[in-house]
Amino acid sequence: MNVPASWYLILAAVLFGIGAFGLLTRRSALIMFMCIELMLNAVNLTFVTFARTLSDIGGQATVFFVMVVAAAEVTVGLGIVVAVFRRRSSTSVDELSELKG
Amino acid sequence: MTTVPVVSSSITIPSIHYLAILPVIILLGASVVLVFATALVRTKVTQFVASSVTVAASVAVLVVTYFQWRCLDSSGPSTTIAHAIVLDGFSVVATGVVAVSLLMATLVAHDWALRERIVGAEYQILALAASAGAVLMTQANDLVVIFLGLEILSLGLYVLVAFDRHRHTSAEAALKYFLLGGFASAIFIYGAALVYGATGSTNLSTMSYFLASNVLTHPGLLYAGFALLIVGFSFKIAAVPFHLWSPDVYEGAPTPVTGFMASIVKVGAFAAFVRVLISALGTQIDTWRPILWVLVVLTTVVGASVALLQRNAKRMLAYSSINHAGFILLGIWAGTTRGVASTLFYIVTYAPTVVATFAVVTLVGGLGDENHSIGGYRGLARRQPWLGASMCVLLLSQLGAPLTSGFYAKYSVLASTIDVGGSPLALIALLSAAIAACFYLRWSSALYSDEPVEATRIVVPLSTGIVIGVGVAMTLVFGIWPGPLVTLCQHATLLFTP
Numbered sequence: 001m002n003v004p005a006s007w008y009l010i011l012a013a014v015l016f017g018i019g020a021f022g023l024l025t026r027r028s029a030l031i032m033f034m035c036i037e038l039m040l041n042a043v044n045l046t047f048v049t050f051a052r053t054l055s056d057i058g059g060q061a062t063v064f065f066v067m068v069v070a071a072a073e074v075t076v077g078l079g080i081v082v083a084v085f086r087r088r089s090s091t092s093v094d095e096l097s098e099l100k101g
Numbered sequence: 102m103t104t105v106p107v108v109s110s111s112i113t114i115p116s117i118h119y120l121a122i123l124p125v126i127i128l129l130g131a132s133v134v135l136v137f138a139t140a141l142v143r144t145k146v147t148q149f150v151a152s153s154v155t156v157a158a159s160v161a162v163l164v165v166t167y168f169q170w171r172c173l174d175s176s177g178p179s180t181t182i183a184h185a186i187v188l189d190g191f192s193v194v195a196t197g198v199v200a201v202s203l204l205m206a207t208l209v210a211h212d213w214a215l216r217e218r219i220v221g222a223e224y225q226i227l228a229l230a231a232s233a234g235a236v237l238m239t240q241a242n243d244l245v246v247i248f249l250g251l252e253i254l255s256l257g258l259y260v261l262v263a264f265d266r267h268r269h270t271s272a273e274a275a276l277k278y279f280l281l282g283g284f285a286s287a288i289f290i291y292g293a294a295l296v297y298g299a300t301g302s303t304n305l306s307t308m309s310y311f312l313a314s315n316v317l318t319h320p321g322l323l324y325a326g327f328a329l330l331i332v333g334f335s336f337k338i339a340a341v342p343f344h345l346w347s348p349d350v351y352e353g354a355p356t357p358v359t360g361f362m363a364s365i366v367k368v369g370a371f372a373a374f375v376r377v378l379i380s381a382l383g384t385q386i387d388t389w390r391p392i393l394w395v396l397v398v399l400t401t402v403v404g405a406s407v408a409l410l411q412r413n414a415k416r417m418l419a420y421s422s423i424n425h426a427g428f429i430l431l432g433i434w435a436g437t438t439r440g441v442a443s444t445l446f447y448i449v450t451y452a453p454t455v456v457a458t459f460a461v462v463t464l465v466g467g468l469g470d471e472n473h474s475i476g477g478y479r480g481l482a483r484r485q486p487w488l489g490a491s492m493c494v495l496l497l498s499q500l501g502a503p504l505t506s507g508f509y510a511k512y513s514v515l516a517s518t519i520d521v522g523g524s525p526l527a528l529i530a531l532l533s534a535a536i537a538a539c540f541y542l543r544w545s546s547a548l549y550s551d552e553p554v555e556a557t558r559i560v561v562p563l564s565t566g567i568v569i570g571v572g573v574a575m576t577l578v579f580g581i582w583p584g585p586l587v588t589l590c591q592h593a594t595l596l597f598t599p
Contacts, residue, residue, distance in 0.1 A: 009298075016291055023284055032280050039287035043294050050298040059297060062245050066290060069252045073283055076256050080263050080279050083272045093276070 008049040015042035027092050029081050036077075040070045118181035120172055121188035124162045124196050124236045128203075131158035132229035135222045151222035152211040155203070155229055162200040162236075169193045178597070180242055184304055187242040187376075190593030194445060195239035195372040198452050199365055203232045205456040205568045206361035212562040213357045213463055217265070217470070224264060228361060231257030235369035244293035244303040244330075247373045251289065251337065254369055255282050258362055262354040265470060274353020281336065281346040289333025295326030305381035312384045327382055331392055334377075337370040338426045339419075341399040348411075351419035352473075356466050359415060360459025363422050364452035371429055371448055375441055378433055380597070386436050393434045397526060400427030401533035408540050414462055414473045417540060418455075421499055424537050425451060428514055431530055435517040442594040443513035446587060450498075450506035450579050457572020458495045461488065464559050475547060480556070482548040488561060489548045491573045498576040500541040501534055506579035513587070 019039035023032050044063045051059025119126075131154050138146050170193050178189035210224055234253030241247040259282065263275030293303060299322040300308045317323055332343065339347035351359050378389060404424030411417040429451075432444030465481070466472050482489020498505035501512075511534060518527040561569075579586050 016287075019287070020284070023280070029276060029280065033283075036280070036283040036287055039284075039291070043287065043291045046291065046294040047297065050294065054298075054301050056301065058303060059294075062297075062303065065245055065249060069249070069286075072252065072256055073286075076259050077279050077283065080259060080272065080275045083263055083266075084276050087269060087272065093280070 005049050005053045008045060012042045012045040012049065015039075015045070029084070029093055032093070033074075033077050033081065036073070037070060040066055115183035116181065118179065118186075118188065120165070120169060121179075121181050121186055121240065123165045123169075124200070125233050125240075127158050127161050127165065128229050128233035128236060131155065132226050132233065135226045135229070139222050139226070145220050146222040148211055148214050148220070148222075151225040152207055154222075155207045155225040158229060159200045159204040159207070159232075163197060163204075166193050166197040166200065169196075180306065184306055185243040185246050186240050188240070189597050190595065191372065191375070191441070191445060191597045192240040194449065194590065194593040195368055196236050198368050198449050199232050199235045199239065202361065202364040202368065202452045202456055203228060205453060205460075205571065206357060206364070208564040208568045209360065209456070209460040209463055210357040212565045213355065213470075215562070216468060217267075217355075219264075224261065227257045227261050231255075231261065231361075232365060235365040238369035239372035241373060241376070242305050244296065244305070244377070247377070248286070248290050248293060250369065250373070252286060254366065255286065255337075258358075258366070261358045261362070262350060264358060265355040267469065268353075268471075270353040271355065274350045277346055277353075278350045285333050285336030285343070288329050288336070292326045292329025292331075292333055295322055295329065297326075299323035299326055305376060308381045309383060312382070323385070324388060327377075327385065327389060328392065330377060331389065331396075334370060334374045335396060337366060338374070338429075339423050340396045340426055340430065341403040341423060344400070344404070344423050347423060348416045348419040351422075352413060352415045356415065356459055356463040356470055356473075359418075360456045360463070363418075363455045363459065367422070367426070367429070367455075368448050368452055371433075371444065375433055375444060379436060379441060383436070390434060390436070393430060394526060397427050397430045397434055398529050400424070400430065401530045402427075402536075405533040405537040408537065411540075412474055412476075414465070414475055414478070414544075417475070417544070418458065418462070421537065421541075422455065424533060425499070427533065428511060428530060431514040431518050431523075431526070434523065434526065435514075435521050437517060437521060438591075438594050438597075439520060440514070440517040441597065442587075442591045443510070443517045445593060446513055446583075446590040447510040449586065449590065450510045450576070453572050453575045454495055454498050454506065457569050457576075458492070458499070460565050460568045460572070461492045461495065464488070464561060464565060467559075475544060477556075478544065478547050479550050479552060479554045480548075481559075483551060484556065485559060485561075488559065488569070491569050493545045493548050494573050494576055496541045496545050498580065500538050504577070504580045506576045506583065508580060509583040509587070 016039050019035040022035035026032055044066055047059040047062050135151055135154055180187045231254050234250045237250030238247055241250055259275055259279045262278050263272045265271035297303045300311045302308055335343040401424055404420050408417050408420030429444055429447050432440040465477055498507035501507040515527045
């Protein structure tokens with residue numbers, strides 16, 4: 001079966017959109033965090049698809065960089081979430097209201 | 102099943118010009134040394150040792166930039182590591198600015214750490230790593246390398262913002278910064294992916310060559326890509342409407358970190374922004390200019406007007422830095438060599454000024470880093486003439502008063518804008534500067550108010566005092582005598598690899 005590359009790109013765009021939408025609407029820091037990961041993985045799918053259509057190895061190599069960055073973000077992000085949780089016993093960003101913004 | 106053919110027995114690795122990447126090696130190396138020292142030494146690494154290592158590393162980077170400059174003068178700009186890293190005048194000057202900012206911010210943070218009784222070398226480790234990220238951004242010639250630099254810079258800063266464990270706001274600010282920063286990075290790298298799909302490369306030089314020699318029949322992908330890149334950068338430089346995180350993070354972060362962040366993020370992000378827009382997408386200037394036009398107008402006007410309403414010194418400085426980001430964008434909007442040179446000049450003069458300003462704010466903040474209302478500055482210059490006068494000069498420089506470096510910086514970006522027919526834009530920016538003048542002047546006059554205020558005398562520790570002095574001196578010297586620095590920036594821009 002021949003799957004056109006555009007399908008993958010559309011899937012990636014949809015995943016990215018879901019991630020962005022979730023990040024803007026959900027109120028739990030952990031879910032927002034997962035949304036960022038979803039967006040990064042949508043980017044990976046885009047890179048791999050383009051790498052295949054362009055027959056260029058560079059795009060596939062980039063995916064590894066993005067994965068490493070995502071992993072590093074997880075460690076730092078969870079650290080910060082834990083630091084906040086210890087003080088407040090909640091990860092909802094609505095309760096973070098000391099800084100008005 | 103097919104068998105994998107053995108192609109060759111050796112692997113060719115790209116050649117590496119070590120002088121070009123030496124600043125990054127030094128900064129990351131110093132960071133790793135401190136990590137190991139913390140882990141292996143039985144006693145706690147003292148603030149003094151950690152700060153000394155950091156200061157030594159930043160001085161070493163400054164020395165390296167001198168040699169890089171000499172190398173440039175003799176052999177011209179070059180790229181290395183498969184064209185991913187570039188050594189040109191622009192990157193060398195920007196690297197120097199990062200090193201100066203790191204040096205000054207470390208000295209301020211040293212006294213702050215002693216005051217707040219913070220033990221351990223974590224601050225310095227993270228600051229060194231973040232600076233390495235900023236340097237990498239100034240040298241990057243590939244969207245992926247820019248992304249890596251951006252992440253190294255940001256990940257260090259997320260933790261630094263959360264550094265003050267005694268205040269609730271610190272962790273809260275870090276969480277906000279992290280979520281929005283992560284969002285911005287994801288948008289940036291998605292933009293990079295789309296541009297890669299449209300041009301077939303993430304390398305800026307290849308991209309520029311491709312766009313110059315081909316006409317895209319379906320430019321939609323490219324446009325979507327670079328729109329996302331611009332949004333990603335706008336988040337990082339806090340351009341309106343992507344600025345909402347900035348006042349909260351500036352207020353919540355420990356004050357020395359705020360100063361450090363305000364300077365090196367601006368340097369790194371603007372250097373990379375210039376490279377992406379001017380050298381990679383220079384052929385598309387007619388498409389990205391309108392986007393930047395809107396960004397400049399919103400950023401300068403909103404930054405200046407909202408700052409008027411602030412009562413907290415750090416929030417006010419956050420909006421002031423948003424206003425400055427708008428001015429720096431003007432130089433990029435112009436898109437000419439002169440525009441880039443004026444952007445570089447603005448960054449070079451703004452970074453030390455802002456670090457020194459936050460050094461004063463750190464001192465006034467007092468133990469616990471809590472006292473940040475503008476009221477706390479009433480009569481400061483009457484009680485402590487030197488400290489008050491320094492703050493006054495630094496504020497006037499940010500305002501753009503004549504005889505300070507801020508004046509020539511604002512003048513040169515505005516002049517380069519008018520050069521390319523952007524008079525309306527220059528006028529709007531100038532009006533925003535007039536609005537901004539209100540709060541800078543209000544703050545400066547508060548310094549000299551003679552109402553009696555109950556206040557304790559602020560002790561100025563030696564190294565913070567040196568930083569404030571150096572910041573004021575640079576502001577005045579480059580303000581009264583900008584010639585050599587202007588020549589340097591123009592020369593640096595001429596050595597800019599397209």
